[in-house]
Amino acid sequence: MSQSVQTLEGWYVLHDFRTIDWAAWKSLSADERGQIQEELFSLYSEWKTVEEKKEGSFGVFSVVGHKADLVFMHLRPTLEELQDVETSFNKTRFAEFTVPSYSYVSVVELSTYVHSDVNPDTDPYIQGRLKPVLPKTKHICFYPMNKRRSGNDNWYMLPMEERSSMMRSHGMIGRKYAGQVIQIISGSVGLDDWEWGVTLFADDPVTYKKLVYEMRFDEVSARYGDFGSFFVGNRLEEDQLKQLFAI
Numbered sequence: 001m002s003q004s005v006q007t008l009e010g011w012y013v014l015h016d017f018r019t020i021d022w023a024a025w026k027s028l029s030a031d032e033r034g035q036i037q038e039e040l041f042s043l044y045s046e047w048k049t050v051e052e053k054k055e056g057s058f059g060v061f062s063v064v065g066h067k068a069d070l071v072f073m074h075l076r077p078t079l080e081e082l083q084d085v086e087t088s089f090n091k092t093r094f095a096e097f098t099v100p101s102y103s104y105v106s107v108v109e110l111s112t113y114v115h116s117d118v119n120p121d122t123d124p125y126i127q128g129r130l131k132p133v134l135p136k137t138k139h140i141c142f143y144p145m146n147k148r149r150s151g152n153d154n155w156y157m158l159p160m161e162e163r164s165s166m167m168r169s170h171g172m173i174g175r176k177y178a179g180q181v182i183q184i185i186s187g188s189v190g191l192d193d194w195e196w197g198v199t200l201f202a203d204d205p206v207t208y209k210k211l212v213y214e215m216r217f218d219e220v221s222a223r224y225g226d227f228g229s230f231f232v233g234n235r236l237e238e239d240q241l242k243q244l245f246a247i
């Protein structure tokens, strides 16, 4: 049996994708739309307070393309708190005008392929990575992925050294994009349908394409990566949400 790698876990993550029922939304009076938005914005400010208190984090983005209209990304210390966030959104009137289109449940993960001597429970850098305040970049990119388990290409049968060396090469490519793309890798084995969620943050969406493309040539992605659907979106602050809702 190959040796499994130790992982560190942080906050739980929900990616909640919604499609807006525009026909129903447009049929409301301006007054009703206003009230519904007010209720949503009061929830939004609760999410902000949680983030300021470092008890979680969130981001709201529009999704480009037909797969969804919005994605709410939430992080919380426990799965119960994560579900509370989901449920309190579902109880808003605005939620009645949305249809869930996809969701993904995972937990922020750091693996220890790339070793360091620090104590992960106290090291501020590691703690900041495990319990991140989501970057306020203009764009988000999300996709789930697996490491392949087929025939001779079985990641999970490889010796630890081989996996570590491939992850080092992966990390070197990633490092070239420092300052341009921030990645949050969340593990979802036992939690959702794929093994990891990959969430990338950037101000220039072309850097997603360049980074993901460059990684496709790297062995760990070229030989062992299997990918789900990609979602790309634009950050929505309160003002932009208001613009989106305007008829």
Ligand code: VOV
Pocket (backbone or CB within 6 Å): 005, 109, 110, 111, 112, 113, 114, 145, 147, 167, 170, 171, 173, 174, 175, 177, 181, 182, 183, 185, 196, 198, 200, 211, 212, 215, 216, 221, 225
């Ligand atoms: C923005 C760039 C970037 C950087 C710097 C980076 C670095 C690193 C390091 C140093 C490490 C190992 C330690 C850890 O932190 O866990 C990882 C780990 C991981 N990565 Fe990564 N990754 C990036 C980016 C990045 C991307 C774009 C992808 C998707 C792959 C692709 O082809 O589309 C990815 C995937 C992963 C995964 C699934 C893991 C866990 C693998 C496992 O088997 O456990 N990752 N990653």
